Amino acid sequence: MSLSGERRIQEHPILPEVDRKQVTIYFDGQAISAYEGEPIAAALMSAGVRSFRRTVKRGEPRGIFCAIGRCTDCMMIVNGKPNIRTCVTPVEDGMQVSRQLGYGKAEEAAK
Amino acid sequence: MRKMEADIAIIGAGSAGLCAAIQAAEAGADVVVFDENQLPGGQLFKQIHKFFGSREHQAGVRGFEIGQQLLEDVKKSGAKVMLDSVVYGLFAENSLGVIAEDKYHYEVKAKKIIIAAGAKENYMAFPGSTLPGVMGAGAAQTMINVNRVLPGKRIVMLGSGNVGLIVSYQLMQAGAQVAAVVEAAPTIGGYGVHAGKIRRAGVPILTGHTIKEVYGKEEVEGVILAQLDEKWQMIPGTEQDIKADTLCLAVGLNPMTELAWMAGCQFTHIPALGGHVPLHDHNMETTKPGVYVAGDITGVEEASSAMEEGKLAGIAAAAALGYLSQEEAAAKKQEVLRRLDMLRTGLFGEKRKAAKERQMAEMVGYQAVTAEKGGVK
Ligand SMILES: Cc1cc2nc3c(=O)[nH]c(=O)nc-3n(C[C@H](O)[C@H](O)[C@H](O)COP(=O)(O)OP(=O)(O)OC[C@H]3O[C@@H](n4cnc5c(N)ncnc54)[C@H](O)[C@@H]3O)c2cc1C
Ligand code: FES
Numbered sequence: 049m050s051l052s053g054e055r056r057i058q059e060h061p062i063l064p065e066v067d068r069k070q071v072t073i074y075f076d077g078q079a080i081s082a083y084e085g086e087p088i089a090a091a092l093m094s095a096g097v098r099s100f101r102r103t104v105k106r107g108e109p110r111g112i113f114c115a116i117g118r119c120t121d122c123m124m125i126v127n128g129k130p131n132i133r134t135c136v137t138p139v140e141d142g143m144q145v146s147r148q149l150g151y152g153k154a155e156e157a158a159k
Numbered sequence: 160m161r162k163m164e165a166d167i168a169i170i171g172a173g174s175a176g177l178c179a180a181i182q183a184a185e186a187g188a189d190v191v192v193f194d195e196n197q198l199p200g201g202q203l204f205k206q207i208h209k210f211f212g213s214r215e216h217q218a219g220v221r222g223f224e225i226g227q228q229l230l231e232d233v234k235k236s237g238a239k240v241m242l243d244s245v246v247y248g249l250f251a252e253n254s255l256g257v258i259a260e261d262k263y264h265y266e267v268k269a270k271k272i273i274i275a276a277g278a279k280e281n282y283m284a285f286p287g288s289t290l291p292g293v294m295g296a297g298a299a300q301t302m303i304n305v306n307r308v309l310p311g312k313r314i315v316m317l318g319s320g321n322v323g324l325i326v327s328y329q330l331m332q333a334g335a336q337v338a339a340v341v342e343a344a345p346t347i348g349g350y351g352v353h354a355g356k357i358r359r360a361g362v363p364i365l366t367g368h369t370i371k372e373v374y375g376k377e378e379v380e381g382v383i384l385a386q387l388d389e390k391w392q393m394i395p396g397t398e399q400d401i402k403a404d405t406l407c408l409a410v411g412l413n414p415m416t417e418l419a420w421m422a423g424c425q426f427t428h429i430p431a432l433g434g435h436v437p438l439h440d441h442n443m444e445t446t447k448p449g450v451y452v453a454g455d456i457t458g459v460e461e462a463s464s465a466m467e468e469g470k471l472a473g474i475a476a477a478a479a480l481g482y483l484s485q486e487e488a489a490a491k492k493q494e495v496l497r498r499l500d501m502l503r504t505g506l507f508g509e510k511r512k513a514a515k516e517r518q519m520a521e522m523v524g525y526q527a528v529t530a531e532k533g534g535v536k
Contacts, residue, residue, distance in 0.1 A: 055308050055309040055310075056307065056309075057307045057308065057333050060303075060333065062304075062332075063207060063223070090302065090306035090307075093306075093309075098292060100291070109291050109378070110289060110291060111290075111291025111292065111294075113282070113294050115295070115297070115302055116298070116301060117195065118280075119279070119282075136195075138197055
Protein backbone atom coordinates (compact mmCIF):
# COMPACT_ATOMS: atom_id res chain seq x y z
CA MET A 49 0.00 0.00 0.00
CA SER A 50 1.45 3.39 -0.87
CA LEU A 51 0.50 6.72 0.58
CA SER A 52 -0.17 9.71 -1.59
CA GLY A 53 1.51 12.42 0.53
CA GLU A 54 2.86 14.90 -1.98
CA ARG A 55 6.45 14.34 -0.91
CA ARG A 56 6.41 10.55 -0.70
CA ILE A 57 8.97 8.87 -2.93
CA GLN A 58 6.70 6.32 -4.57
CA GLU A 59 9.34 4.49 -6.52
CA HIS A 60 12.76 4.65 -4.97
CA PRO A 61 15.51 4.56 -7.62
CA ILE A 62 17.53 1.94 -5.71
CA LEU A 63 15.63 0.52 -2.77
CA PRO A 64 13.13 -2.31 -3.14
CA GLU A 65 9.51 -1.73 -2.22
CA VAL A 66 8.47 -2.43 1.34
CA ASP A 67 5.16 -3.37 2.82
CA ARG A 68 4.12 -0.99 5.56
CA LYS A 69 0.92 -0.55 7.49
CA GLN A 70 -1.02 2.63 6.92
CA VAL A 71 -2.27 4.48 9.99
CA THR A 72 -3.47 7.97 10.94
CA ILE A 73 -1.81 10.52 13.20
CA TYR A 74 -3.06 13.98 14.14
CA PHE A 75 -1.04 17.17 13.75
CA ASP A 76 -2.62 19.95 15.80
CA GLY A 77 -5.86 18.01 15.40
CA GLN A 78 -5.60 17.55 11.65
CA ALA A 79 -5.49 13.96 10.33
CA ILE A 80 -2.38 12.88 8.41
CA SER A 81 -1.85 9.49 6.78
CA ALA A 82 1.32 7.82 7.96
CA TYR A 83 3.11 4.50 8.00
CA GLU A 84 3.36 2.70 11.29
CA GLY A 85 6.94 2.77 12.56
CA GLU A 86 8.24 5.57 10.40
CA PRO A 87 9.58 8.63 12.27
CA ILE A 88 6.85 11.14 13.10
CA ALA A 89 8.93 13.79 11.32
CA ALA A 90 8.82 11.79 8.08
CA ALA A 91 5.04 11.57 8.19
CA LEU A 92 4.73 15.31 8.81
CA MET A 93 7.18 16.16 6.04
CA SER A 94 5.36 13.90 3.61
CA ALA A 95 2.31 16.08 4.18
CA GLY A 96 4.36 19.25 3.64
CA VAL A 97 4.63 20.20 7.35
CA ARG A 98 8.16 21.40 8.07
CA SER A 99 7.83 23.90 10.91
CA PHE A 100 7.81 21.80 14.08
CA ARG A 101 8.27 24.11 17.03
CA ARG A 102 8.91 27.69 18.13
CA THR A 103 11.83 28.87 20.22
CA VAL A 104 11.49 30.07 23.80
CA LYS A 105 12.78 33.64 23.53
CA ARG A 106 11.94 34.86 20.06
CA GLY A 107 9.27 32.45 18.94
CA GLU A 108 11.25 31.54 15.82
CA PRO A 109 10.26 28.46 13.83
CA ARG A 110 12.46 25.36 13.79
CA GLY A 111 12.29 22.14 11.80
CA ILE A 112 14.43 19.14 10.93
CA PHE A 113 18.17 19.73 10.96
CA CYS A 114 19.97 16.41 11.55
CA ALA A 115 17.19 13.80 11.20
CA ILE A 116 19.18 11.39 13.41
CA GLY A 117 18.28 12.50 16.91
CA ARG A 118 21.32 14.63 17.61
CA CYS A 119 20.30 18.30 17.41
CA THR A 120 16.85 18.49 19.12
CA ASP A 121 15.51 20.98 16.56
CA CYS A 122 12.56 18.70 15.77
CA MET A 123 11.08 18.45 19.27
CA MET A 124 7.30 18.43 19.51
CA ILE A 125 4.56 17.49 21.94
CA VAL A 126 3.57 13.88 21.35
CA ASN A 127 0.58 12.43 23.17
CA GLY A 128 0.87 15.22 25.71
CA LYS A 129 4.59 14.77 26.36
CA PRO A 130 6.85 17.69 25.34
CA ASN A 131 10.44 17.59 24.02
CA ILE A 132 10.01 14.46 21.92
CA ARG A 133 12.52 14.21 19.08
CA THR A 134 10.15 13.45 16.25
CA CYS A 135 12.92 12.42 13.83
CA VAL A 136 13.65 9.28 15.87
CA THR A 137 10.25 8.56 17.41
CA PRO A 138 8.19 6.01 15.49
CA VAL A 139 4.59 6.62 14.46
CA GLU A 140 1.85 4.73 16.26
CA ASP A 141 -1.74 4.75 15.12
CA GLY A 142 -3.77 7.65 16.49
CA MET A 143 -0.83 9.66 17.83
CA GLN A 144 -1.55 13.27 18.75
CA VAL A 145 1.31 15.51 17.68
CA SER A 146 1.41 19.24 18.26
CA ARG A 147 3.75 22.08 17.52
CA GLN A 148 5.76 22.89 20.62
CA LEU A 149 5.89 26.46 21.85
CA GLY A 150 8.97 27.29 23.89
CA TYR A 151 9.65 24.70 26.56
CA GLY A 152 6.32 23.10 25.75
CA LYS A 153 4.79 22.47 29.12
CA ALA A 154 2.79 19.31 29.18
CA GLU A 155 -0.42 21.15 30.01
CA GLU A 156 -0.16 23.21 26.81
CA ALA A 157 -0.65 20.02 24.89
CA ALA A 158 -3.77 19.20 26.83
CA LYS A 159 -5.42 22.50 25.89
CA MET B 160 17.88 0.36 39.22
CA ARG B 161 18.73 -2.83 37.37
CA LYS B 162 22.23 -4.27 37.34
CA MET B 163 23.96 -5.88 34.41
CA GLU B 164 27.41 -7.32 33.83
CA ALA B 165 29.29 -8.05 30.63
CA ASP B 166 32.80 -8.72 29.41
CA ILE B 167 32.51 -6.02 26.80
CA ALA B 168 29.97 -3.20 26.55
CA ILE B 169 29.74 -1.41 23.22
CA ILE B 170 28.11 1.98 22.74
CA GLY B 171 26.61 2.36 19.28
CA ALA B 172 25.20 -0.24 16.88
CA GLY B 173 26.52 1.45 13.73
CA SER B 174 29.12 0.07 11.34
CA ALA B 175 31.89 0.25 13.93
CA GLY B 176 29.98 -1.03 16.96
CA LEU B 177 28.42 -3.98 15.15
CA CYS B 178 31.74 -5.10 13.67
CA ALA B 179 33.36 -4.87 17.09
CA ALA B 180 30.55 -6.93 18.59
CA ILE B 181 30.82 -9.67 15.96
CA GLN B 182 34.58 -10.08 16.42
CA ALA B 183 34.45 -10.09 20.20
CA ALA B 184 31.43 -12.38 20.51
CA GLU B 185 32.78 -14.84 17.93
CA ALA B 186 35.93 -15.06 20.03
CA GLY B 187 33.74 -16.09 22.95
CA ALA B 188 33.33 -12.87 24.93
CA ASP B 189 30.05 -11.94 26.56
CA VAL B 190 29.10 -8.81 24.62
CA VAL B 191 26.31 -6.27 24.95
CA VAL B 192 25.72 -3.42 22.48
CA PHE B 193 23.60 -0.38 23.33
CA ASP B 194 22.02 1.95 20.80
CA GLU B 195 19.60 4.72 21.51
CA ASN B 196 17.83 4.20 18.20
CA GLN B 197 15.00 1.77 17.71
CA LEU B 198 16.77 0.30 14.70
CA PRO B 199 20.37 -0.93 14.51
CA GLY B 200 22.82 0.03 11.76
CA GLY B 201 23.64 3.66 12.51
CA GLN B 202 24.25 5.52 9.28
CA LEU B 203 24.67 2.42 7.09
CA PHE B 204 21.10 1.98 5.92
CA LYS B 205 21.02 5.38 4.22
CA GLN B 206 24.06 4.58 2.12
CA ILE B 207 22.58 3.34 -1.12
CA HIS B 208 25.70 3.91 -3.20
CA LYS B 209 28.04 1.11 -4.16
CA PHE B 210 31.15 1.07 -2.01
CA PHE B 211 34.59 1.89 -3.42
CA GLY B 212 37.75 -0.10 -2.82
CA SER B 213 38.55 -3.70 -3.55
CA ARG B 214 36.37 -6.79 -3.32
CA GLU B 215 37.68 -7.35 0.21
CA HIS B 216 36.07 -4.07 1.17
CA GLN B 217 32.83 -5.22 -0.40
CA ALA B 218 33.25 -2.72 -3.22
CA GLY B 219 30.27 -2.71 -5.53
CA VAL B 220 27.96 -3.71 -2.70
CA ARG B 221 25.58 -1.06 -1.47
CA GLY B 222 25.75 0.18 2.12
CA PHE B 223 22.28 -0.98 3.16
CA GLU B 224 23.04 -4.50 1.90
CA ILE B 225 26.21 -4.55 3.99
CA GLY B 226 24.06 -3.42 6.91
CA GLN B 227 21.67 -6.35 6.48
CA GLN B 228 24.60 -8.78 6.42
CA LEU B 229 26.04 -7.25 9.60
CA LEU B 230 22.74 -7.69 11.40
CA GLU B 231 22.65 -11.37 10.49
CA ASP B 232 26.25 -11.85 11.59
CA VAL B 233 25.59 -10.17 14.92
CA LYS B 234 22.66 -12.45 15.55
CA LYS B 235 24.79 -15.51 14.82
CA SER B 236 27.66 -14.25 16.97
CA GLY B 237 25.56 -14.29 20.13
CA ALA B 238 26.20 -10.65 21.03
CA LYS B 239 23.26 -9.03 22.75
CA VAL B 240 21.95 -5.84 21.12
CA MET B 241 19.81 -3.55 23.25
CA LEU B 242 17.98 -0.92 21.21
CA ASP B 243 16.12 2.14 22.44
CA SER B 244 18.81 2.23 25.13
CA VAL B 245 20.70 5.46 25.61
CA VAL B 246 24.04 5.44 27.42
CA TYR B 247 23.91 8.68 29.37
CA GLY B 248 27.22 8.37 31.14
CA LEU B 249 30.46 6.52 31.72
CA PHE B 250 31.60 6.37 35.31
CA ALA B 251 34.46 5.08 37.45
CA GLU B 252 35.53 1.43 37.14
CA ASN B 253 34.08 0.95 33.68
CA SER B 254 30.49 1.36 34.65
CA LEU B 255 27.83 2.68 32.27
CA GLY B 256 24.54 4.40 33.01
CA VAL B 257 21.84 3.30 30.60
CA ILE B 258 18.17 4.18 30.22
CA ALA B 259 16.27 1.61 28.20
CA GLU B 260 12.88 2.14 26.58
CA ASP B 261 12.58 5.43 28.38
CA LYS B 262 11.81 3.66 31.66
CA TYR B 263 14.40 1.11 32.81
CA HIS B 264 17.53 2.36 34.49
CA TYR B 265 20.56 0.09 34.26
CA GLU B 266 23.97 0.17 35.85
CA VAL B 267 26.22 -1.87 33.62
CA LYS B 268 29.61 -3.14 34.76
CA ALA B 269 31.90 -4.12 31.92
CA LYS B 270 35.48 -5.32 31.85
CA LYS B 271 36.08 -3.45 28.60
CA ILE B 272 34.17 -0.62 26.93
CA ILE B 273 34.13 0.23 23.23
CA ILE B 274 32.74 3.65 22.33
CA ALA B 275 31.44 3.72 18.76
CA ALA B 276 29.05 6.68 18.97
CA GLY B 277 29.59 8.07 15.46
CA ALA B 278 29.54 11.70 14.34
CA LYS B 279 27.13 14.56 13.79
CA GLU B 280 26.85 17.08 11.01
CA ASN B 281 28.44 20.52 11.20
CA TYR B 282 26.25 23.57 11.29
CA MET B 283 26.99 26.94 9.71
CA ALA B 284 25.54 30.26 10.84
CA PHE B 285 24.30 33.00 8.47
CA PRO B 286 21.13 35.09 8.44
CA GLY B 287 18.19 32.71 8.14
CA SER B 288 20.22 29.57 8.90
CA THR B 289 17.76 28.41 11.56
CA LEU B 290 14.71 28.46 9.28
CA PRO B 291 12.93 25.15 8.71
CA GLY B 292 14.22 23.91 5.38
CA VAL B 293 17.89 24.45 6.25
CA MET B 294 19.24 21.01 7.10
CA GLY B 295 22.27 18.80 7.00
CA ALA B 296 22.99 16.97 3.76
CA GLY B 297 23.05 13.78 5.80
CA ALA B 298 19.60 14.65 7.09
CA ALA B 299 18.36 14.92 3.51
CA GLN B 300 20.04 11.58 2.76
CA THR B 301 18.24 10.05 5.74
CA MET B 302 14.91 11.46 4.62
CA ILE B 303 15.13 10.09 1.08
CA ASN B 304 16.88 6.77 1.68
CA VAL B 305 15.52 5.68 5.03
CA ASN B 306 12.19 7.46 5.29
CA ARG B 307 11.48 7.72 1.55
CA VAL B 308 10.23 11.26 1.83
CA LEU B 309 11.56 14.26 -0.08
CA PRO B 310 12.80 16.93 2.33
CA GLY B 311 12.03 19.60 -0.28
CA LYS B 312 11.25 20.11 -3.94
CA ARG B 313 13.92 22.56 -5.02
CA ILE B 314 17.23 22.36 -3.26
CA VAL B 315 20.47 24.31 -2.97
CA MET B 316 23.45 22.31 -1.72
CA LEU B 317 26.27 24.06 0.13
CA GLY B 318 29.51 22.11 -0.10
CA SER B 319 30.98 20.17 -3.02
CA GLY B 320 32.78 17.46 -1.08
CA ASN B 321 31.73 13.88 -1.72
CA VAL B 322 28.81 14.09 0.68
CA GLY B 323 27.43 17.21 -1.04
CA LEU B 324 27.86 15.71 -4.50
CA ILE B 325 26.48 12.25 -3.69
CA VAL B 326 23.47 13.56 -1.80
CA SER B 327 22.70 16.05 -4.60
CA TYR B 328 22.65 13.21 -7.06
CA GLN B 329 20.49 11.03 -4.82
CA LEU B 330 18.03 13.90 -4.32
CA MET B 331 17.66 14.23 -8.08
CA GLN B 332 17.20 10.49 -8.49
CA ALA B 333 14.48 10.63 -5.86
CA GLY B 334 12.63 13.33 -7.77
CA ALA B 335 13.79 16.65 -6.32
CA GLN B 336 15.28 19.49 -8.32
CA VAL B 337 18.77 20.66 -7.35
CA ALA B 338 19.12 24.34 -8.26
CA ALA B 339 22.85 24.62 -7.58
CA VAL B 340 25.78 23.21 -5.66
CA VAL B 341 27.65 26.04 -3.96
CA GLU B 342 31.31 25.80 -2.95
CA ALA B 343 33.34 28.50 -1.20
CA ALA B 344 36.70 27.08 -2.29
CA PRO B 345 37.97 27.85 -5.80
CA THR B 346 37.79 24.15 -6.74
CA ILE B 347 35.36 21.26 -6.28
CA GLY B 348 36.06 19.26 -3.11
CA GLY B 349 34.93 15.75 -4.05
CA TYR B 350 35.76 13.19 -6.71
CA GLY B 351 35.48 14.14 -10.39
CA VAL B 352 33.22 11.14 -11.12
CA HIS B 353 30.57 12.45 -8.74
CA ALA B 354 30.88 16.06 -9.94
CA GLY B 355 30.55 14.85 -13.53
CA LYS B 356 27.22 13.16 -12.84
CA ILE B 357 25.82 16.36 -11.36
CA ARG B 358 27.06 18.55 -14.16
CA ARG B 359 25.73 16.23 -16.83
CA ALA B 360 22.33 16.54 -15.20
CA GLY B 361 22.61 20.28 -15.82
CA VAL B 362 23.21 21.41 -12.24
CA PRO B 363 25.69 24.28 -11.94
CA ILE B 364 28.51 23.84 -9.41
CA LEU B 365 29.31 27.38 -8.33
CA THR B 366 32.84 27.44 -6.89
CA GLY B 367 34.10 30.60 -5.17
CA HIS B 368 30.57 31.30 -3.91
CA THR B 369 28.92 31.26 -0.55
CA ILE B 370 25.53 31.73 1.09
CA LYS B 371 24.88 35.32 2.07
CA GLU B 372 21.48 34.70 3.51
CA VAL B 373 18.45 32.47 3.47
CA TYR B 374 15.04 34.12 3.55
CA GLY B 375 11.48 33.05 4.15
CA LYS B 376 8.73 33.69 6.64
CA GLU B 377 7.96 30.36 8.24
CA GLU B 378 10.23 28.23 6.05
CA VAL B 379 12.97 28.67 3.45
CA GLU B 380 11.72 30.47 0.34
CA GLY B 381 15.01 31.39 -1.27
CA VAL B 382 18.77 31.60 -0.95
CA ILE B 383 20.98 34.58 -1.72
CA LEU B 384 24.44 33.69 -2.94
CA ALA B 385 27.46 35.89 -3.33
CA GLN B 386 30.81 35.47 -5.00
CA LEU B 387 33.97 35.43 -2.90
CA ASP B 388 37.23 37.25 -3.59
CA GLU B 389 40.62 35.63 -3.06
CA LYS B 390 40.48 36.62 0.62
CA TRP B 391 37.18 34.76 1.03
CA GLN B 392 35.24 38.03 1.38
CA MET B 393 31.88 38.48 -0.34
CA ILE B 394 32.08 40.77 -3.35
CA PRO B 395 29.31 43.40 -3.17
CA GLY B 396 27.08 43.47 -6.22
CA THR B 397 27.57 39.76 -7.05
CA GLU B 398 24.49 38.57 -5.15
CA GLN B 399 22.09 36.23 -6.88
CA ASP B 400 18.71 35.20 -5.60
CA ILE B 401 17.82 31.54 -6.09
CA LYS B 402 14.28 30.42 -5.35
CA ALA B 403 14.46 27.21 -3.33
CA ASP B 404 12.57 25.62 -0.45
CA THR B 405 15.56 23.77 1.00
CA LEU B 406 19.21 24.46 1.71
CA CYS B 407 21.37 21.47 2.55
CA LEU B 408 24.64 21.99 4.42
CA ALA B 409 27.37 19.55 3.45
CA VAL B 410 30.09 21.23 5.46
CA GLY B 411 31.56 18.29 7.30
CA LEU B 412 30.97 16.13 10.34
CA ASN B 413 32.34 16.19 13.85
CA PRO B 414 32.88 13.23 16.18
CA MET B 415 30.38 12.53 18.99
CA THR B 416 32.98 12.64 21.73
CA GLU B 417 30.94 13.40 24.87
CA LEU B 418 31.26 9.94 26.42
CA ALA B 419 35.00 9.76 25.74
CA TRP B 420 35.49 13.15 27.43
CA MET B 421 33.40 11.91 30.33
CA ALA B 422 35.54 8.78 30.61
CA GLY B 423 38.56 11.05 30.98
CA CYS B 424 40.26 10.16 27.68
CA GLN B 425 43.02 12.46 26.42
CA PHE B 426 42.19 14.32 23.21
CA THR B 427 43.95 16.10 20.42
CA HIS B 428 42.64 18.49 17.76
CA ILE B 429 42.98 17.32 14.16
CA PRO B 430 40.87 19.31 11.67
CA ALA B 431 41.27 16.65 8.94
CA LEU B 432 39.46 14.19 11.24
CA GLY B 433 36.64 16.56 12.16
CA GLY B 434 37.97 18.32 15.27
CA HIS B 435 38.70 16.96 18.74
CA VAL B 436 39.45 13.25 18.67
CA PRO B 437 40.51 10.88 21.47
CA LEU B 438 44.06 9.57 21.35
CA HIS B 439 44.27 5.83 20.75
CA ASP B 440 46.88 3.17 19.97
CA HIS B 441 47.02 0.50 17.27
CA ASN B 442 44.52 -1.55 19.29
CA MET B 443 42.05 1.39 19.34
CA GLU B 444 42.56 1.63 23.11
CA THR B 445 42.44 5.16 24.52
CA THR B 446 44.53 6.70 27.30
CA LYS B 447 41.99 5.20 29.73
CA PRO B 448 42.97 1.53 29.99
CA GLY B 449 40.08 -0.70 29.00
CA VAL B 450 38.24 2.02 27.09
CA TYR B 451 38.41 1.59 23.31
CA VAL B 452 37.06 3.74 20.48
CA ALA B 453 36.14 2.91 16.87
CA GLY B 454 34.55 4.54 13.84
CA ASP B 455 33.66 8.19 13.37
CA ILE B 456 34.27 9.07 17.00
CA THR B 457 38.00 8.49 16.47
CA GLY B 458 38.00 10.79 13.45
CA VAL B 459 35.43 11.09 10.68
CA GLU B 460 36.23 8.81 7.77
CA GLU B 461 33.83 6.51 5.96
CA ALA B 462 31.73 3.43 6.58
CA SER B 463 34.39 0.99 5.31
CA SER B 464 37.07 2.28 7.66
CA ALA B 465 34.61 2.45 10.56
CA MET B 466 33.94 -1.28 10.08
CA GLU B 467 37.64 -2.16 10.07
CA GLU B 468 38.31 -0.07 13.17
CA GLY B 469 35.40 -1.75 14.87
CA LYS B 470 36.85 -5.18 14.10
CA LEU B 471 40.21 -4.08 15.46
CA ALA B 472 38.70 -2.87 18.73
CA GLY B 473 36.64 -6.04 19.08
CA ILE B 474 39.63 -8.31 18.49
CA ALA B 475 41.87 -6.31 20.84
CA ALA B 476 39.32 -6.21 23.66
CA ALA B 477 38.58 -9.94 23.37
CA ALA B 478 42.30 -10.74 23.32
CA ALA B 479 42.93 -8.56 26.38
CA LEU B 480 40.38 -10.69 28.23
CA GLY B 481 42.07 -13.90 27.12
CA TYR B 482 39.48 -15.03 24.56
CA LEU B 483 42.10 -15.05 21.82
CA SER B 484 45.72 -16.15 22.12
CA GLN B 485 48.45 -13.61 21.38
CA GLU B 486 49.14 -15.28 18.04
CA GLU B 487 45.50 -15.53 16.99
CA ALA B 488 44.92 -11.89 17.85
CA ALA B 489 48.09 -10.76 16.09
CA ALA B 490 47.14 -12.59 12.89
CA LYS B 491 43.60 -11.18 12.89
CA LYS B 492 44.77 -7.65 13.63
CA GLN B 493 47.37 -7.77 10.91
CA GLU B 494 44.67 -8.62 8.35
CA VAL B 495 42.51 -5.72 9.49
CA LEU B 496 45.42 -3.27 9.56
CA ARG B 497 46.33 -4.27 6.03
CA ARG B 498 42.79 -3.59 4.82
CA LEU B 499 42.66 -0.28 6.71
CA ASP B 500 45.88 0.74 5.02
CA MET B 501 44.39 -0.02 1.62
CA LEU B 502 41.37 2.11 2.45
CA ARG B 503 43.58 5.02 3.36
CA THR B 504 45.09 5.48 -0.08
CA GLY B 505 44.28 7.86 -2.91
CA LEU B 506 43.82 11.61 -2.81
CA PHE B 507 41.58 11.74 0.27
CA GLY B 508 42.84 8.56 1.92
CA GLU B 509 46.43 9.78 2.13
CA LYS B 510 45.36 12.85 4.09
CA ARG B 511 43.36 10.75 6.52
CA LYS B 512 46.21 8.31 6.84
CA ALA B 513 48.63 11.10 7.78
CA ALA B 514 46.10 12.44 10.29
CA LYS B 515 45.53 9.01 11.86
CA GLU B 516 49.29 8.49 12.14
CA ARG B 517 49.64 11.81 13.93
CA GLN B 518 46.84 10.82 16.32
CA MET B 519 48.59 7.54 17.16
CA ALA B 520 52.00 9.21 17.42
CA GLU B 521 50.57 11.62 19.97
CA MET B 522 49.30 8.62 21.89
CA VAL B 523 52.83 7.19 22.00
CA GLY B 524 54.09 10.57 23.21
CA TYR B 525 51.43 10.69 25.91
CA GLN B 526 52.25 7.18 27.09
CA ALA B 527 55.96 8.02 27.29
CA VAL B 528 55.27 11.05 29.45
CA THR B 529 52.86 9.24 31.79
CA ALA B 530 55.28 6.30 32.09
CA GLU B 531 57.93 8.74 33.25
CA LYS B 532 55.53 10.08 35.84
CA GLY B 533 54.84 6.59 37.08
CA GLY B 534 52.06 5.28 34.87
CA VAL B 535 48.46 6.16 34.16
CA LYS B 536 46.40 7.13 37.16
C1 LIG C 1 24.26 11.57 8.49
C2 LIG C 1 25.51 10.86 8.03
C3 LIG C 1 25.59 10.37 6.73
C4 LIG C 1 26.74 9.69 6.29
N1 LIG C 1 26.77 9.22 5.01
C5 LIG C 1 27.87 8.53 4.59
C6 LIG C 1 27.90 7.96 3.27
O1 LIG C 1 26.96 8.12 2.50
N2 LIG C 1 29.01 7.24 2.91
C7 LIG C 1 30.08 7.04 3.77
O2 LIG C 1 31.04 6.35 3.43
N3 LIG C 1 30.05 7.60 5.00
C8 LIG C 1 29.00 8.33 5.42
N4 LIG C 1 29.00 8.88 6.69
C9 LIG C 1 30.25 8.81 7.48
C10 LIG C 1 30.47 7.64 8.47
O3 LIG C 1 31.85 7.40 8.54
C11 LIG C 1 29.86 6.33 8.15
O4 LIG C 1 28.52 6.60 7.98
C12 LIG C 1 29.96 5.19 9.21
O5 LIG C 1 28.80 4.41 9.08
C13 LIG C 1 30.08 5.62 10.65
O6 LIG C 1 29.97 4.47 11.51
P1 LIG C 1 29.98 4.57 13.07
O7 LIG C 1 29.66 3.21 13.55
O8 LIG C 1 31.23 5.21 13.53
O9 LIG C 1 28.82 5.58 13.45
P2 LIG C 1 27.20 5.48 13.25
O10 LIG C 1 26.85 4.66 12.08
O11 LIG C 1 26.72 6.87 13.31
O12 LIG C 1 26.74 4.70 14.56
C14 LIG C 1 26.78 5.26 15.83
C15 LIG C 1 25.63 4.74 16.64
O13 LIG C 1 25.82 5.08 17.99
C16 LIG C 1 24.59 5.38 18.59
N5 LIG C 1 24.85 6.21 19.76
C17 LIG C 1 25.58 7.34 19.84
N6 LIG C 1 25.64 7.80 21.09
C18 LIG C 1 24.93 6.93 21.85
C19 LIG C 1 24.61 6.85 23.25
N7 LIG C 1 25.06 7.76 24.11
N8 LIG C 1 23.84 5.82 23.67
C20 LIG C 1 23.39 4.87 22.81
N9 LIG C 1 23.67 4.90 21.49
C21 LIG C 1 24.43 5.91 21.01
C22 LIG C 1 23.83 6.08 17.50
O14 LIG C 1 22.44 6.00 17.70
C23 LIG C 1 24.30 5.33 16.24
O15 LIG C 1 23.40 4.32 15.86
C24 LIG C 1 27.85 9.54 7.16
C25 LIG C 1 27.77 10.03 8.46
C26 LIG C 1 26.62 10.67 8.92
C27 LIG C 1 26.55 11.21 10.34
S1 FES D 1 16.27 16.77 13.62
FE1 FES D 1 17.96 16.76 14.93
S2 FES D 1 17.18 15.69 16.66
FE2 FES D 1 15.60 15.53 15.23
